[in-house]
Amino acid sequence: MRWRTASRCDRPLKAARGLTNGRPKASVTLFALFTLLTSPFPALTLSAQPFQLPTANRALFEKGGEDRFFVGTVGKTWESGTFGCVRSDGWQIHEGIDIRCLQRDKHGEPTDPVMATADGTVAYINTRPSLSNYGNYIILRHHIEGLEIYSLYAHLQSVRDGLKIGQAVKAGEPIAIMGHTANTHQGISKDRAHVHFELDLLVNDRFADWYRKTFPGQRNDHGNWNGQNLNGIDPRLILLEQHRLGDKFSLVNYLRSETELCRVFVRSTNFPWLKRYAPLIKPNPAAEKAGVAGYEIALDFNGVAIELIPRSASEIKGKGKFILLSVNEAEEKKNPARRLVTQRSGHWELGTHGLNLLELLTY
Numbered sequence: 001m002r003w004r005t006a007s008r009c010d011r012p013l014k015a016a017r018g019l020t021n022g023r024p025k026a027s028v029t030l031f032a033l034f035t036l037l038t039s040p041f042p043a044l045t046l047s048a049q050p051f052q053l054p055t056a057n058r059a060l061f062e063k064g065g066e067d068r069f070f071v072g073t074v075g076k077t078w079e080s081g082t083f084g085c086v087r088s089d090g091w092q093i094h095e096g097i098d099i100r101c102l103q104r105d106k107h108g109e110p111t112d113p114v115m116a117t118a119d120g121t122v123a124y125i126n127t128r129p130s131l132s133n134y135g136n137y138i139i140l141r142h143h144i145e146g147l148e149i150y151s152l153y154a155h156l157q158s159v160r161d162g163l164k165i166g167q168a169v170k171a172g173e174p175i176a177i178m179g180h181t182a183n184t185h186q187g188i189s190k191d192r193a194h195v196h197f198e199l200d201l202l203v204n205d206r207f208a209d210w211y212r213k214t215f216p217g218q219r220n221d222h223g224n225w226n227g228q229n230l231n232g233i234d235p236r237l238i239l240l241e242q243h244r245l246g247d248k249f250s251l252v253n254y255l256r257s258e259t260e261l262c263r264v265f266v267r268s269t270n271f272p273w274l275k276r277y278a279p280l281i282k283p284n285p286a287a288e289k290a291g292v293a294g295y296e297i298a299l300d301f302n303g304v305a306i307e308l309i310p311r312s313a314s315e316i317k318g319k320g321k322f323i324l325l326s327v328n329e330a331e332e333k334k335n336p337a338r339r340l341v342t343q344r345s346g347h348w349e350l351g352t353h354g355l356n357l358l359e360l361l362t363y
């Protein structure tokens, strides 16, 4: 779960179906090689520049251009407009990047077109700004290297006329005009007008049902498109890495190489992430042969499941639905805002937020 606070503009199917049922009896290594060479969605296919900047502002790629690219929060430096544990002394997460406006009308209102970051389809449009910290916002769905990735554009002044859910859009196609809409008490000033841009993984397509049961009586105006069901990755690092590597960039490789915060075991073999993010599963032939009892999962500091390994019952020590296997203390110290794990009497355990995330992930 993401417990974004004020600045947040508001978490398949037989699990190992692809790994167990459909797999030939030949060696898994050979199978992996075969998949790599022949699959229509090979995990390691290198795709050219999957993401584009969502506005004409390109200062991100200029030396010392950060001030001209990111908008900080009131009275803070540009770093507070980047992704991560960048607010409230590191204890508040900002799950996107805030991109500065380049052009204004005679009243000082932003007029920058906002463009689709990649080819995709429209997943959600909110044009009732009073219902979200995001104000007016759009979510697009993309398929990149076998991963279902979502991009989100918030605080929009207006959404392009006629844009509809399910409609296909091309990378670079204008979808909206930048603005400063939000339902927060203090609002966003005209001066700080920006697009809040996220790249997300979708935690669970049964979110709305889970939310209703877990938080009875609480409002959920956006169904599955609640920010808590979208797990952000860092657009700045991804855009810079793409810029550096060109068509050698791979999103799957990027995710696999992220620093892990902790490692957990979940006693579930059938949850949507396994299908939606199958390229992040690391094969374990021994467990698949013996019978998969659950998954070992590496989480990054924002709770994104970056690696999943099937495990057999004999490979797991301990009982319980969720077991904390390890904690990267240096990473927890550096990026603590999600409070996924907590230290009690000298030992680490899953905190309420960590448990909620795993409940939603495996729901």
Ligand SMILES: [Zn+2]
Binding pocket: 007, 009, 094, 096, 097, 098, 196, 197
């Ligand atoms: Zn923002």
